[in-house]
Amino acid sequence: MKIETFELERRQSVWENRVKFNLTESGVHPYKLTELLTPDEQQELLSIRLGYGQTNGSDELRKTISQIYGQSDSDNVLVTNGSSEANFVVTWSLLEPGDELILMLPNYMQIWGIAKSFGITVQPFHLKEELNWQPDMEEVKSLISPKTKMIAVCNPNNPTGAVLTEEVMEDLISLAKDANAWLYADEVYRGAELSNIESPTFWGRYEKAIVACGLSKSYALPGLRIGWLIGPKSFIEHAWSYHDYTSITAGLLSNWIANKALQPDIREKIFSRNRQMLRENLQILEDWIDQHGDKFSFIPPKAGGLAFLRYNFPINSTELTTKLREEKSCFIVAGDCFGMDNYIRIGIGSEKNYFISGLKLLSELLDELSLT
Numbered sequence: 407m408k409i410e411t412f413e414l415e416r417r418q419s420v421w422e423n424r425v426k427f428n429l430t431e432s433g434v435h436p437y438k439l440t441e442l443l444t445p446d447e448q449q450e451l452l453s454i455r456l457g458y459g460q461t462n463g464s465d466e467l468r469k470t471i472s473q474i475y476g477q478s479d480s481d482n483v484l485v486t487n488g489s490s491e492a493n494f495v496v497t498w499s500l501l502e503p504g505d506e507l508i509l510m511l512p513n514y515m516q517i518w519g520i521a522k523s524f525g526i527t528v529q530p531f532h533l534k535e536e537l538n539w540q541p542d543m544e545e546v547k548s549l550i551s552p553k554t555k556m557i558a559v560c561n562p563n564n565p566t567g568a569v570l571t572e573e574v575m576e577d578l579i580s581l582a583k584d585a586n587a588w589l590y591a592d593e594v595y596r597g598a599e600l601s602n603i604e605s606p607t608f609w610g611r612y613e614k615a616i617v618a619c620g621l622s623k624s625y626a627l628p629g630l631r632i633g634w635l636i637g638p639k640s641f642i643e644h645a646w647s648y649h650d651y652t653s654i655t656a657g658l659l660s661n662w663i664a665n666k667a668l669q670p671d672i673r674e675k676i677f678s679r680n681r682q683m684l685r686e687n688l689q690i691l692e693d694w695i696d697q698h699g700d701k702f703s704f705i706p707p708k709a710g711g712l713a714f715l716r717y718n719f720p721i722n723s724t725e726l727t728t729k730l731r732e733e734k735s736c737f738i739v740a741g742d743c744f745g746m747d748n749y750i751r752i753g754i755g756s757e758k759n760y761f762i763s764g765l766k767l768l769s770e771l772l773d774e775l776s777l778t
């Protein structure tokens with residue numbers, strides 16, 4: 407089975423660990439275990455026997471996750487290897503060739519690529535900058551057909567950092583209900599709000615709503631590779647049997663650490679540290695944009711360690727980001743990865759001085775290319 411290159415991931419995979427300044431990361435500066443666990447917990451971790459563990463996720467972890475959401479118990483939860491595995495399992499287990507998938511764009515392009523490779527018809531709808539990165543619901547409505555099997559969104563959104571309004575969320579649910587379609591929401595950036603207000607979840611609003619989340623972005627723990635699905639019990643049972651074929655289970659140690667990180671007090675500490683870092687860097691970015699006159703414009707992100715900037719000078723986004731990487735060892739994401747030239751995505755979740763250094767290199771390049 408053929409599959410298109412996943413441009414966003416491929417470019418990041420090759421370069422993110424080889425450059426001096428990686429500003430492609432959309433999460434927040436990752437934790438060390440010593441910052442997360444008490445000395446006693448670190449000792450306890452060392453004594454865990456390395457078996458397989460419970461393959462749909464440890465009972466403790468699934469219970470903890472279900473308690474975060476409410477209206478659920480552990481049988482509503484499947485633990486996966488990152489939310490990327492959750493996206494894969496949902497697409498693979500629910501959609502058949504010939505089905506239609508209505509998909510929000512721009513987006514992390516994983517579901518787009520997998521669905522097309524499986525022979526599913528992808529019907530995109532667009533977040534519109536002129537609508538403050540909200541969709542035009544008439545456009546979504548016009549895509550509904552008897553073959554519509556799922557509406558899939560990424561909320562908060564990668565790459566714009568936009569959060570859907572309550573009204574749009576309810577309209578999407580009502581369209582999904584009328585079409586008897588699944589409503590699938592990748593909510594991996596939920597919790598990384600620039601304000602202190604957690605964005606609303608799609609969970610619990612509709613009996614065919616499924617939500618994915620994980621520890622990679624708003625929890626700043628991507629190295630654990632822990633994600634999850636929360637959905638109706640019959641779907642979770644069904645998805646588990648597909649998960650048996652992908653990776654069997656997420657790592658035992660990661661399950662254990664994830665259960666610590668998701669305890670209410672630790673979760674709050676993580677969110678508050680991350681939001682503080684994001685707010686500080688967003689201010690730095692806004693000042694930097696001001697220094698560049700009208701060359702950049704953007705709608706500040708509401709959530710996530712990312713900012714999606716439109717630029718007003720004549721260079722292709724892949725060319726710009728390649729030059730920055732090759733000449734300055736600084737790496738940002740080209741709008742081309744989202745099919746949107748003349749945009750760049752800059753990660754705002756790194757440590758402050760590192761972030762400032764990366765922005766300086768971008769300024770230097772723009773000067774040298776006489777683009778500012």
Ligand SMILES: Cc1ncc(COP(=O)(O)O)c(C=O)c1O
Nearest residue numbers: 488489490514564594620622633
């Ligand atoms: C929207 C979205 N979903 C899923 C993923 C995959 O993340 P992970 O598998 O690390 O949870 C990403 C990564 O950038 C993402 O942006």
